Amino acid sequence: MQSPPTSAIDLVLAHNLGYAKQYSKAGLAPEPTRHLAVVGCMDARINPITSLGLAYGDAHILRNAGALVTPDVHRSLIISTQKFGVREIMIIGHTKCGMLGFPEAEFVERLKGDYGQSERAPQKFLSFTDLEANVHTQLEIIHSCPWVHPEAVARGFIFDVDTGLLSEVK
Amino acid sequence: MQSPPTSAIDLVLAHNLGYAKQYSKAGLAPEPTRHLAVVGCMDARINPITSLGLAYGDAHILRNAGALVTPDVHRSLIISTQKFGVREIMIIGHTKCGMLGFPEAEFVERLKGDYGQSERAPQKFLSFTDLEANVHTQLEIIHSCPWVHPEAVARGFIFDVDTGLLSEVK
Numbered sequence: 001m002q003s004p005p006t007s008a009i010d011l012v013l014a015h016n017l018g019y020a021k022q023y024s025k026a027g028l029a030p031e032p033t034r035h036l037a038v039v040g041c042m043d044a045r046i047n048p049i050t051s052l053g054l055a056y057g058d059a060h061i062l063r064n065a066g067a068l069v070t071p072d073v074h075r076s077l078i079i080s081t082q083k084f085g086v087r088e089i090m091i092i093g094h095t096k097c098g099m100l101g102f103p104e105a106e107f108v109e110r111l112k113g114d115y116g117q118s119e120r121a122p123q124k125f126l127s128f129t130d131l132e133a134n135v136h137t138q139l140e141i142i143h144s145c146p147w148v149h150p151e152a153v154a155r156g157f158i159f160d161v162d163t164g165l166l167s168e169v170k
Numbered sequence: 171m172q173s174p175p176t177s178a179i180d181l182v183l184a185h186n187l188g189y190a191k192q193y194s195k196a197g198l199a200p201e202p203t204r205h206l207a208v209v210g211c212m213d214a215r216i217n218p219i220t221s222l223g224l225a226y227g228d229a230h231i232l233r234n235a236g237a238l239v240t241p242d243v244h245r246s247l248i249i250s251t252q253k254f255g256v257r258e259i260m261i262i263g264h265t266k267c268g269m270l271g272f273p274e275a276e277f278v279e280r281l282k283g284d285y286g287q288s289e290r291a292p293q294k295f296l297s298f299t300d301l302e303a304n305v306h307t308q309l310e311i312i313h314s315c316p317w318v319h320p321e322a323v324a325r326g327f328i329f330d331v332d333t334g335l336l337s338e339v340k
Contacts (some may be wrong), residue, residue, distance in 0.1 A: 012224065016221060033214070042230040057215055063231050072238075078295070079269075088179050146290050
């Protein structure tokens, strides 16, 4: 009897062999067919693709800690809108986000204590204290981002991890 | 008879109402149960969750243009490994990536011509010319990232968008 895989990565690789046998998505175009990009959180409880009913080829999905429009997301959205024809952008914060009310200063002090100061360490972790206000802030950041296609429309949402429901931030 | 929704966002919101009615994932903990984080590309043809066989709550998913370990991904991986207990990291590049061989200088010239120069525009779009070498570079960047938990192991992969198969970059 074979030993079970020991690491999470080995387990997902074993799954992927079966996935590939059933796979039938060859030849899709890189341009998202719904002209949509989604900016969401990395949170493990969220599946943007199923919660939005997206299929292979439909939308660009961007994810980071907090669903924030960082310089990296700015870079990606310029490519998305200027190279791949995306014209709608969703910013999706979520309830119970780890970045909401996160005591960032204490976290940094602990890391400095454990590992020492470093010039290459992040200056800020970008925690926030008001979920809805933070989504508004991200929309404002997008609107001030140079080179994102001017016809691209951005709207903000909150995903409730306990109900699965999206609500628009007005 | 009601008019059909006109925008991609309105369509996904209509879908989400039905999704939420079937939703049964309330109360999951924020810590990824597989202690796994995945860094993948925003590409619309990729579904990291299904291709890896992940369930709700299993893993942090990070996505940007190119599956690159940018400062934003660095920030997110510190949070992932130091706050949420993640100990394995997958970097997943993919075949036919839009960032592979992307003529970045021409792209920037076009944007400058169309919209003007801007201090807030990205300095670089981070295109690359060798898919496998680029995954190696991202692994090297992770290893040089201060404050990512020292016990976190990173491994690199390429996802084939035509076969659905992951292969490890050795």
